[in-house]
Amino acid sequence: MAVPKRRQTRSKSAMRRAQHDKVTAPNVAPCSNCGEPTMSHRVCPSCGHYKGTKIVEKKSAE
Numbered sequence: 001m002a003v004p005k006r007r008q009t010r011s012k013s014a015m016r017r018a019q020h021d022k023v024t025a026p027n028v029a030p031c032s033n034c035g036e037p038t039m040s041h042r043v044c045p046s047c048g049h050y051k052g053t054k055i056v057e058k059k060s061a062e
């Protein structure tokens with residue numbers, strides 16, 4: 001098993017850890033039916049369409 005020859009400095013450890021919390025934003029594109037922003041490869045939550053076809057019936061708000 002490899003063992004470090006020298007102790008890593010606090011600044012080098014912090015530089016490495018600084019990358020841990022970086023998160024990329026999800027890929028958002030407009031819906032082809034209603035134009036609402038939706039995540040790619042998912043059914044539109046506002047209208048229920050995916051690639052131009054109706055997949056999910058929209059529940060009416062009563």
